[in-house]
Amino acid sequence: MHRVGLIRRFTAALAAATAFAAIFAGHAAAEPAAIDWNAATQQLRAAASGNPTAEQAVDRLLASGQVAEQVALPAQPFQIPAQSDIGRGDGPGVYGSGIALGYDGFRVGFFGGPGTISPNQTGARLQVLWINLSNGRSGTETLSEHDDTTVDTTIRTRALDIGGGLVAAAVYGTLWHRWPVPVSDANPDGFQYRLATISVPSFGTFYN
Template sequence: MRTMGFARRLLTALAATAAATTLFTGHATAEPAQVDWVSATQQLRAAATGNPGAERAVDTLLGDPRVADAARETALPAQPFQIPAESNVGRGGGPGMYGSGVALNIDGFRFAFFGGPGTIAPNQTGARLDVVWLNLSNGRSGMEPLTEHLDIIADTTIRTRVIDPGPGMVVAAVYGTLWHRWPVPVSPEHPDGFQYVRGEITFPSLGSIYN
């Protein structure tokens, strides 16, 4: 069954993330590349032009010391973004560190996001998570919603459709909102046995990947 096969591949990839903080799927090795974050975010801002949400997200990144001080080496996908996101709900203990964008190459190139309190809720009505991306090597760019998620324990990400950024250095930022849930006792307030919270990203996750 394709769903379970994908889930197994996803679980393997994310287990590698937890163990090594960097996912390696697809090719085994590659020479690390360097990214100029200042130039990259300026060019990503140009790619975001015309989309107010993307423009606001990249404007938040421009000039921020967290971007200037981020790691400059990049590796092959899939890998977590070098700069994590912050949110109004953090990891469940109030505003703060939230999660990270990630590039996946399990069944094709996708952008994804993982993190936040509890798990990703299967119903994302009223929330929207997006990524704006730019290939610095060939000029390709785009904006994609993150909508694909399996309601199983193994799936800790929400992902874009498969896209083709082409070869080269790709920079991307994930921004927006996302519903999370975790089990609680059944009650009139929680008839399905879950508590829900919507996380709003206050500082986007920024990353670069050498594809």
């Protein structure tokens, strides 16, 4: 009961925060907050130094030629969605997006892809590389918190102490998805599973 209550509070908080973000975005449409894309991505690349997987992820982002010039608020999806080998279920392509969450302390989440996020992520590793452009803090975190309920559509990091200010982040790695199918020898639990591998990370800049 406590677990369900937590998820319900999370869902309500996310909905409220998303509504607030939408109102703010509409209000700020005439005066959008802009960022220096080159500076943000280069600082994110510097933060990846010494972590080959993160370095390669940021390099793929830079090579993709995608640009995010506006800044988001918590509870808004990252401006650049991820690309993966299974896309949204019809082959390689647009996959899903990172999201900044602030319902019980700051977290980074991810949503999207085919079916739902599997509760068992054995063999997968979804990570976020982040840097606070305002205070210089940076780090890499694994997204591992997910509840096997219909209302939980994200997988999230633990609560992070990143400080206030402008943050740039990229979500990369692998993630298991599943969807219901008839029970069979191949699918004894009534689910089919697919492992998504992100080819171009989801990138976003946002204020905490």
